[in-house]
Amino acid sequence: MPIPVYILTTEGPVRVQRITREDALVHSVICLDGRAQALPVSAAYEGFVRSPTGVIERLTGHGAYRMDVDGQVDEGSSWQLAAVLAHAVEHDTESHKTQALFATGEVDHDLAVRPVLHVARKLARLADVLPDVIAHLKIDPSQARILVPVETPDLPDDVCDVPVLPVADIEGALQVAGLTFLDQAVEQPPRSMAPAPRRRGLLKPGLAVIAAAALMFWLGIDVARWAALSGDGQVLALEQELNDAEDGRLSALQASAYRQWLSLQKPADDAVRTEGALLLADTPGDCVMQQKPEALR
Amino acid sequence: MADVDAIAKLALAGIDAEAQAKGLLSPSSARTRLPFTMLHVYASDPSFDMSDSFRVRLAADARAQDDLSRLMARTAFAYMPRQVAAASAASTDVVRRETTQATITLTPSRADDAQVYLIITLSDAEAKAPTRLTLKDRTGVFLDFDLGPFSAGRVQLLLRDDNSIVTALRDAESEVFLR
Numbered sequence: 001m002p003i004p005v006y007i008l009t010t011e012g013p014v015r016v017q018r019i020t021r022e023d024a025l026v027h028s029v030i031c032l033d034g035r036a037q038a039l040p041v042s043a044a045y046e047g048f049v050r051s052p053t054g055v056i057e058r059l060t061g062h063g064a065y066r067m068d069v070d071g072q073v074d075e076g077s078s079w080q081l082a083a084v085l086a087h088a089v090e091h092d093t094e095s096h097k098t099q100a101l102f103a104t105g106e107v108d109h110d111l112a113v114r115p116v117l118h119v120a121r122k123l124a125r126l127a128d129v130l131p132d133v134i135a136h137l138k139i140d141p142s143q144a145r146i147l148v149p150v151e152t153p154d155l156p157d158d159v160c161d162v163p164v165l166p167v168a169d170i171e172g173a174l175q176v177a178g179l180t181f182l183d184q185a186v187e188q189p190p191r192s193m194a195p196a197p198r199r200r201g202l203l204k205p206g207l208a209v210i211a212a213a214a215l216m217f218w219l220g221i222d223v224a225r226w227a228a229l230s231g232d233g234q235v236l237a238l239e240q241e242l243n244d245a246e247d248g249r250l251s252a253l254q255a256s257a258y259r260q261w262l263s264l265q266k267p268a269d270d271a272v273r274t275e276g277a278l279l280l281a282d283t284p285g286d287c288v289m290q291q292k293p294e295a296l297r
Numbered sequence: 298m299a300d301v302d303a304i305a306k307l308a309l310a311g312i313d314a315e316a317q318a319k320g321l322l323s324p325s326s327a328r329t330r331l332p333f334t335m336l337h338v339y340a341s342d343p344s345f346d347m348s349d350s351f352r353v354r355l356a357a358d359a360r361a362q363d364d365l366s367r368l369m370a371r372t373a374f375a376y377m378p379r380q381v382a383a384a385s386a387a388s389t390d391v392v393r394r395e396t397t398q399a400t401i402t403l404t405p406s407r408a409d410d411a412q413v414y415l416i417i418t419l420s421d422a423e424a425k426a427p428t429r430l431t432l433k434d435r436t437g438v439f440l441d442f443d444l445g446p447f448s449a450g451r452v453q454l455l456l457r458d459d460n461s462i463v464t465a466l467r468d469a470e471s472e473v474f475l476r
Contacts, residue, residue: 018408020406020407020408021407022404022406022407022408022414023404023405023407023414025402025404025414025416026404026406026414026416026453027416027451027453029453029455031408031455034408034409036409036412036455036456036457037455038453038454038455043448066406066407066408068408
């Protein structure tokens with residue numbers, strides 16, 4: 001590991017020795033000290049790695065890893081923050097802003113860091129061995145970081161001069177750890193990572209369609225009624241309705257539009273022709289005389 | 298064995314008695330034959346462990362080995378006979394054996410060349426999972442390996458590359474029984 005990463009446990013810090021990409025057929029495992037011995041926590045690690053439930057595959061694009069550690073790790077979930085940091089360190093071959101990382105915290109699906117139990121005890125056990133660890137690693141304590149969930153109460157400022165930094169999410173954890181490789185993945189999660197924004201994105205056009213449909217339905221009622229009056233030839237009633245509608249703002253637009261539509265339905269000037277012959281009578285009596293035989297027939 | 302009824306026990310005892318009678322009347326070499334009852338119990342009960350003497354006698358009795366193979370092929374959850382030469386492809390790193398009931402793969406660890414993942418996947422994840430992997434290697438030796446609990450029809454074990462089970466699985470001449 002380019003930067004030593006330690007999982008804080010109640011039995012003392014456990015160092016992540018290495019992370020190896022395994023064949024995709026393999027389920028991810030946590031092994032003890034390079035031996036062919038998968039720890040019981042391996043099943044939880046597989047769930048934490050493999051997408052869609054896991055987060056590591058989303059961040060790294062690979063879904064099968066072997067993590068070797070130098071001590072026992074319990075089957076809880078407080079190893080997850082250190083695991084993410086270890087994966088980030090393994091992938092970040094350039095950033096070496098810190099010299100060692102110690103972490104405890106649960107990481108949820110949205111990459112938020114959740115509180116865990118026994119942080120004070122873990123820090124106390126760390127304090128027991130930290131001077132030796134610092135001496136062994138030959139690092140400057142101020143260049144190391146202890147990361148814990150932000151909601152942890154009564155946090156000290158430092159342990160053996162190593163700053164204790166509360167973090168709320170993975171983005172913040174990577175920032176304080178001086179890591180950059182996973183930043184893009186954290187800031188721009190794939191759609192599967194951010195269901196809430198995606199739902200909001202779908203909600204807007206959905207609401208717009210519903211609103212448009214409601215408006216059309218509301219407008220359609222009046223228009224349908226006016227069309228019925230027009231079809232029945234009830235011109236006076238139609239005119240009265242349109243006049244009433246013109247008193248309102250929205251309905252005035254509606255009535256105006258309907259009038260425009262009616263105007264388009266009006267026959268053209270040359271669409272009606274009158275055909276016949278012009279007959280002129282010399283006297284009014286001639287008319288009567290000429291019509292009678294027709295009327296009598 | 299708990300589920301062997303009285304009639305079956307009587308029948309098996311009769312077979313043994315006959316074998317013993319034959320043994321008494323036969324040359325000494327034939328007296329080393331294993332009692333059929335033992336073979337049957339071993340084949341039927343995955344939790345039954347062979348004693349060392351049983352194992353030694355079995356290794357020296359080719360006929361008993363064949364009998365046991367045939368018995369286990371019938372009683373096992375899955376039986377994978379010897380592979381044909383083309384299928385064995387011993388040069389590849391990943392070993393794969395497959396039947397309609399299960400698939401067995403050996404996948405080398407990229408973290409350590411000396412370690413390998415043994416993965417067994419059941420075709421029916423709801424099926425009652427086998428508890429033991431038994432191999433009959435090319436010399437007729439039967440090797441037993443206890444499997445861990447299956448999860449969703451799958452179990453994965455990390456083994457050393459020189460494990461006898463791994464060696465036998467890599468050999469196309471080996472017969473495999475999941476039981």
